[in-house]
Amino acid sequence: MTVPTTTIGYPRIGKSREVKKALEAFWSNKLDEETLLQTVREVEIFNWKTQLKAGIDRIGIGDGTLYDSVLDWVVRLGLIPERFRHLSGLDRYFAMARGKEGIPALEMTKWFDTNYHYLVPEIPTKFEPADFSDFLETAHLAQEFLGDRAIPIILGPISLLRLSNLEISPEQAASYLLERYLILLTQLKNLGITEVQIHEPVLVLGDAANWKELYQSIYPSLAQVGLPLHLVTYFDDLRETYAWVMQLPVTSISLDFTRGRNLELLKQYGFPADKRLGIGIVDARNIWKIRPETLFYILDEIQKFTSNISLQPSASLQFVPYDATKEKHLPEALRNVLSFAEQKLAEVAFLAKTVAGENTKTEQENIQKTWEIFEQFSPANLTVQEKLRNLELSDFERSLSYSLRLSQQIPLPPLPTTTIGSFPQTSEVRKLRVKYKKGEITLADYQAAIDAEIARCIQIQEEIGLDVLVHGEFERTDMVEYFGQQLSGFAFTENGWVQSYGSRYVRPPIIYGDVERTAPMTVREFKIAQSLTQKPVKGMLTAPVTIINWSYPRTDISRQDQAFQIALALREEVADLETAGAQIIQVDEPALREGLPLKTERWNEYLSWAIDSFRLATAIAQPQTQIHTHMCYCEFGDIIQEIERLDADVISIENSRSNNQTLREVTEGGYSHQIGNGTYDVHSPVVPTTEQIVRQLKAGIANLPLSQIWVNPDCGLKTRRWEEVIPALKNMVEATRIMREEINDISK
Numbered sequence: 001m002t003v004p005t006t007t008i009g010y011p012r013i014g015k016s017r018e019v020k021k022a023l024e025a026f027w028s029n030k031l032d033e034e035t036l037l038q039t040v041r042e043v044e045i046f047n048w049k050t051q052l053k054a055g056i057d058r059i060g061i062g063d064g065t066l067y068d069s070v071l072d073w074v075v076r077l078g079l080i081p082e083r084f085r086h087l088s089g090l091d092r093y094f095a096m097a098r099g100k101e102g103i104p105a106l107e108m109t110k111w112f113d114t115n116y117h118y119l120v121p122e123i124p125t126k127f128e129p130a131d132f133s134d135f136l137e138t139a140h141l142a143q144e145f146l147g148d149r150a151i152p153i154i155l156g157p158i159s160l161l162r163l164s165n166l167e168i169s170p171e172q173a174a175s176y177l178l179e180r181y182l183i184l185l186t187q188l189k190n191l192g193i194t195e196v197q198i199h200e201p202v203l204v205l206g207d208a209a210n211w212k213e214l215y216q217s218i219y220p221s222l223a224q225v226g227l228p229l230h231l232v233t234y235f236d237d238l239r240e241t242y243a244w245v246m247q248l249p250v251t252s253i254s255l256d257f258t259r260g261r262n263l264e265l266l267k268q269y270g271f272p273a274d275k276r277l278g279i280g281i282v283d284a285r286n287i288w289k290i291r292p293e294t295l296f297y298i299l300d301e302i303q304k305f306t307s308n309i310s311l312q313p314s315a316s317l318q319f320v321p322y323d324a325t326k327e328k329h330l331p332e333a334l335r336n337v338l339s340f341a342e343q344k345l346a347e348v349a350f351l352a353k354t355v356a357g358e359n360t361k362t363e364q365e366n367i368q369k370t371w372e373i374f375e376q377f378s379p380a381n382l383t384v385q386e387k388l389r390n391l392e393l394s395d396f397e398r399s400l401s402y403s404l405r406l407s408q409q410i411p412l413p414p415l416p417t418t419t420i421g422s423f424p425q426t427s428e429v430r431k432l433r434v435k436y437k438k439g440e441i442t443l444a445d446y447q448a449a450i451d452a453e454i455a456r457c458i459q460i461q462e463e464i465g466l467d468v469l470v471h472g473e474f475e476r477t478d479m480v481e482y483f484g485q486q487l488s489g490f491a492f493t494e495n496g497w498v499q500s501y502g503s504r505y506v507r508p509p510i511i512y513g514d515v516e517r518t519a520p521m522t523v524r525e526f527k528i529a530q531s532l533t534q535k536p537v538k539g540m541l542t543a544p545v546t547i548i549n550w551s552y553p554r555t556d557i558s559r560q561d562q563a564f565q566i567a568l569a570l571r572e573e574v575a576d577l578e579t580a581g582a583q584i585i586q587v588d589e590p591a592l593r594e595g596l597p598l599k600t601e602r603w604n605e606y607l608s609w610a611i612d613s614f615r616l617a618t619a620i621a622q623p624q625t626q627i628h629t630h631m632c633y634c635e636f637g638d639i640i641q642e643i644e645r646l647d648a649d650v651i652s653i654e655n656s657r658s659n660n661q662t663l664r665e666v667t668e669g670g671y672s673h674q675i676g677n678g679t680y681d682v683h684s685p686v687v688p689t690t691e692q693i694v695r696q697l698k699a700g701i702a703n704l705p706l707s708q709i710w711v712n713p714d715c716g717l718k719t720r721r722w723e724e725v726i727p728a729l730k731n732m733v734e735a736t737r738i739m740r741e742e743i744n745d746i747s748k
């Protein structure tokens with residue numbers, strides 16, 4: 001017996017970030033279109049060869065992209081919104097991705113609960129002709145390299161619809177789309193392709209049942225083409241859709257067995273005898289080597305219901321970096337339990353061999369051994385674990401309620417002005433950090449240079465006339481990495497890049513052990529800043545859930561425990577900042593919303609510990625200390641109640657849609673604490689006018705009592721230039737002055 005292996009997506013950025021480099025060169029006119037496309041092609045071919053070498057039987061192809069694969073499908077299917085119609089080629093493609101003078105880009109949002117962002121399709125009333133030529137060309141080329149192993153990956157029609165903003169009814173859109181998908185499938189069949197993967201991840205969402213009829217009408221038509229269809233789902237289980245999805249006329253169905261309850265569903269409903277089951281068994285969302293015992297148990301259970309199976313990663317491997325063995329600077333004991341895309345291919349192959357009955361005892365023992373060595377290398381921190389066990393309810397409660405502590409906190413003028421924390425990270429600052437890292441300058445030199453930046457930043461803020469200042473975050477590369485680097489239990493890769501969006505890649509830290517603060521993390525910079533001004537300077541921290549969501553967490557203990565460990569470390573920092581004189585401390589939690597589980601029924605459990613971790617980090621603050629938090633770029637509507645439960649004294653939120661929707665959502669529920677509604681969009685280089693900010697403030701005030709309102713930009717300013725930041729903030733302060741005068745006049 002043999003057990004086939006499959007992949008359902010692979011990293012497409014290039015092992016040395018070739019695509020990013022080519023893109024950036026192309027955008028700055030240093031590279032021509034042909035070379036850019038050639039680069040993407042080479043990365044793709046390299047990926048095919050890697051998967052072929054790893055022995056994968058059905059290799060998902062066609063997910064390589066210049067920017068985003070959802071956008072690729074939008075363009076192929078001819079779903080071009082009116083405002084881009086006069087453009088063509090790459091010019092149009094990148095205008096849709098990034099916008100162009102006077103033409104806003106497609107909206108960008110998170111791909112399910114991952115940190116990947118896709119471009120949200122807008123389904124227009126009029127379609128342009130479809131053009132699949134690039135995809136067909138890729139498929140044809142893949143056949144040359146892979147033969148029948150080349151399995152094109154297609155974004156499913158219903159997922160595309162469900163993730164789009166529609167100008168027409170879903171039914172109408174579906175019928176237009178169907179025609180085009182039929183053309184595509186026919187063309188692929190004519191090429192001699194033997195099977196296609198149709199990815200329908202929306203089947204795991206809570207509302208998937210609403211789409212049942214569309215699935216049941218579209219899929220039979222697709223099946224008529226006669227090309228075997230492999231329906232691929234991931235990120236969670238099928239729950240209420242399981243029973244009818246199994247009946248769709250496809251030849252294969254893939255399920256994720258690393259998340260959700262697909263195993264239970266399988267036991268309950270069985271699996272159709274006429275289909276192959278793609279078993280997503282190797283976790284594509286995290287970077288840990290497999291623990292074979294648990295996986296073999298799951299595989300044994302599954303095989304009680306079907307023997308027609310294929311083994312595969314749980315999702316596209318685009319969510320992990322390429323190769324863990326490249327991380328030479330990491331301790332071997334840790335490196336050996338890491339598994340990036342290449343290692344995961346080997347794991348899939350290993351599992352398949354074992355299931356097929358081949359003797360893999362030595363391999364199993366080796367894996368076992370690497371885990372044992374790792375456990376010795378990173379033993380449990382008993383003190384931290386003890387602290388977690390001994391937490392009491394009072395550790396999560398501030399000593400006085402909001403209304404009682406309010407009068408004890410620092411007096412400020414009405415409509416206090418402030419910023420979100422970071423100021424421009426100039427290339428000089430970045431160069432400085434590189435020099436320090438390379439050992440070209442000493443710590444003292446580095447700190448002196450950072451301090452000079454802080455001093456300049458404080459002076460500028462004073463000149464602008466802001467009420468509450470910040471030190472500027474010049475010492476931080478990134479709001480998560482900076483803390484991870486100072487906490488025990490975190491590791492950092494050198495080359496562990498994953499795509500966040502387009503040409504933006506990130507290297508998520510790895511949480512591998514119990515987390516503890518070993519020394520103050522932010523106190524030095526705070527003190528320097530505060531010593532230079534009479535105005536209050538905010539202490540500035542990143543909250544636990546954001547740290548976890550933007551990292552690869554451990555899998556041997558719960559996310560709750562990891563969040564609480566980080567919270568305890570931050571709690572010590574809060575206390576130290578207070579002792580150092582901070583009257584205001586901001587703890588940023590921008591990723592709270594995006595960590596919400598895909599299924600609503602799991603929201604409460606998540607929110608409960610997520611909010612508690614913020615409270616644990618901050619409740620130690622004296623009543624006199626004002627605690628701020630900041631959130632941005634998410635839909636708050638879902639979690640309003642919980643925002644109140646954070647019990648922060650002040651929250652600042654982003655308002656990039658500029659229609660105060662978030663503010664309305666937060667305040668409609670009767671939000672009683674203070675709130676700063678972003679007065680202008682920090683992602684735009686355009687300097688907002690005073691009038692614009694006044695208007696924005698008035699809209700906010702209409703919603704809320706004056707005493708609750710703060711004035712601030714949307715988010716941190718680190719990606720902006722000083723030439724933009726200074727006039728923008730001046731206008732913000734001027735707008736506030738105008739507002740204060742008006743209010744004064746009214747109250748006279």
Ligand code: MET
Binds near residue numbers: 421588632715
């Ligand atoms: C993504 S939220 C960013 C908050 C952080 N304090 C900053 O100003 O950059």
Ligand SMILES: [Zn+2]
Binds near residue numbers: 632715
């Ligand atoms: Zn922000």
